[in-house]
Amino acid sequence: MENQFNNITNNSSSSIEASNQFSNKKTNRLDSFVSISELQEEAKKLLPKMAYDYYASGSNDQITLAENENAFNRIKLVPRSLVDVSKVNTRTKLFGRDISTPILIAPWAMQKMASQRGEIDTVEASKEFNTIMTLSSLSTTSVEDLSNASNGNPGWFQLYVFKDRKISEELVKRAESIGFTALVLTVDTPFLGKRTADFKNSFKLPNGLSLKIFERLMLSNLDGGLNQYFATMIDPSLTWNDLKWLKSITKLPILVKGIMCPKDAELALQYGADGIIVSNHGGRQLDTCPSTIEVLPYISKVVQGKVPLILDGGIRRGTDVLKALAYGANAVCIGRPIIWGLSSGGKDGVLKVLSLLNSELQLAMALTGINKVSDVNNSIIWDQNKYIKL
Numbered sequence: 199m200e201n202q203f204n205n206i207t208n209n210s211s212s213s214i215e216a217s218n219q220f221s222n223k224k225t226n227r228l229d230s231f232v233s234i235s236e237l238q239e240e241a242k243k244l245l246p247k248m249a250y251d252y253y254a255s256g257s258n259d260q261i262t263l264a265e266n267e268n269a270f271n272r273i274k275l276v277p278r279s280l281v282d283v284s285k286v287n288t289r290t291k292l293f294g295r296d297i298s299t300p301i302l303i304a305p306w307a308m309q310k311m312a313s314q315r316g317e318i319d320t321v322e323a324s325k326e327f328n329t330i331m332t333l334s335s336l337s338t339t340s341v342e343d344l345s346n347a348s349n350g351n352p353g354w355f356q357l358y359v360f361k362d363r364k365i366s367e368e369l370v371k372r373a374e375s376i377g378f379t380a381l382v383l384t385v386d387t388p389f390l391g392k393r394t395a396d397f398k399n400s401f402k403l404p405n406g407l408s409l410k411i412f413e414r415l416m417l418s419n420l421d422g423g424l425n426q427y428f429a430t431m432i433d434p435s436l437t438w439n440d441l442k443w444l445k446s447i448t449k450l451p452i453l454v455k456g457i458m459c460p461k462d463a464e465l466a467l468q469y470g471a472d473g474i475i476v477s478n479h480g481g482r483q484l485d486t487c488p489s490t491i492e493v494l495p496y497i498s499k500v501v502q503g504k505v506p507l508i509l510d511g512g513i514r515r516g517t518d519v520l521k522a523l524a525y526g527a528n529a530v531c532i533g534r535p536i537i538w539g540l541s542s543g544g545k546d547g548v549l550k551v552l553s554l555l556n557s558e559l560q561l562a563m564a565l566t567g568i569n570k571v572s573d574v575n576n577s578i579i580w581d582q583n584k585y586i587k588l
């Protein structure tokens with residue numbers, strides 16, 4: 199039993215084993231953390247306040263930020279008995295690629311505030327765990343350096359579209375030519391949400407760091423504050439027609455990230471999206487919008503398996519991953535859990551987070567009588583109406 203849930207279904211490596219919470223073979227500092235919330239506490243101790251606040255914050259009153267997690271906790275799973283679960287397996291396939299887990303790494307900006315090697319640590323961990331990382335447009339590592347660090351297999355690239363389309367076009371072509379295998383077009387951010395702590399802290403990148411991808415644009419120092427930077431550079435006039443433009447300049451599959459409305463899911467399909475990411479940007483954009491898990495079943499009904507469907511927002515436990523799969527997602531992305539892992543222990547910290555959440559997922563699958571990801575469906579969600587006549 200212990201072995202089964204220690205050795206995750208990937209090419210198990212020493213650092214994964216060392217970071218596993220139940221392993222008694224080796225111990226290191228990361229072994230003592232048994233949950234994402236403990237890693238968050240550790241990150242809070244280690245990070246400068248300005249960086250921690252930027253990473254942790256939601257917008258306005260942070261209602262949606264809290265709701266993303268709370269909504270998962272309100273959903274109840276159904277335990278099942280006497281099913282042979284001796285070979286539970288979290289492997290799955292996405293865009294033809296075999297991955298060891300349905301847990302992917304969301305794009306998040308400025309990772310070198312969390313560890314010295316930033317995005318390089320994250321991509322190395324994602325490769326070792328055999329999952330997919332999406333690099334943020336606002337990365338502190340260049341696309342070329344990330345590609346080199348991953349032997350030409352850096353994962354997916356997240357795109358914020360610039361007012362100057364030529365810059366975006368050049369960026370897309372660069373990313374495509376050096377091995378990125380999909381584009382993630384973020385559509386929930388015509389303007390950056392109002393994150394109070396960043397205003398109070400007068401957030402700016404620490405000296406010595408810059409937004410590598412845009413270094414040439416001379417705006418990398420962010421002196422005017424995040425929102426001003428964003429408003430200066432990013433195009434708020436983007437519409438569905440621009441998805442056609444993007445498709446015309448790349449052969450890569452395009453996932454649309456930030457879909458929260460079933461009507462928008464319909465439009466995304468109509469305009470040719472190759473994948474949909476249900477996301478409210480981790481509660482950082484429109485405050486008081488619903489949690490992502492709440493809207494997922496409605497979007498799943500529109501998508502009907504035509505393209506891969508991914509959810510992010512509020513995932514802090516393996517049971518949350520299982521609930522998202524049960525509501526129709528093919529995979530999930532995690533943002534802040536990776537941030538806390540990277541801040542607490544660099545690459546090993548990211549591996550720790552992936553290992554911890556995937557072990558929890560594997561255990562939750564066993565306890566609900568599920569052996570493989572493709573067998574998950576909504577019968578594992580408790581619905582008293584189904585049993586009311588019994």
Ligand SMILES: Cc1cc2nc3c(=O)[nH]c(=O)nc-3n(C[C@H](O)[C@H](O)[C@H](O)COP(=O)(O)O)c2cc1C
Nearest residue numbers: 253304305306307334384479480511512532533534
């Ligand atoms: C600090 C931080 C930076 C982020 N930067 C980006 C970004 O550059 N591009 C983007 O599309 N989403 C960005 N996101 C949103 C994440 O991709 C993802 O939607 C969100 O973190 C998921 O919620 P979770 O943190 O609860 O897992 C960022 C999120 C955080 C917390």
Ligand SMILES: CCCCC(=O)C(=O)O
Nearest residue numbers: 307336424427428479482
């Ligand atoms: C100017 C930084 C924007 C990155 C981002 O998307 C976020 O912080 O949520």
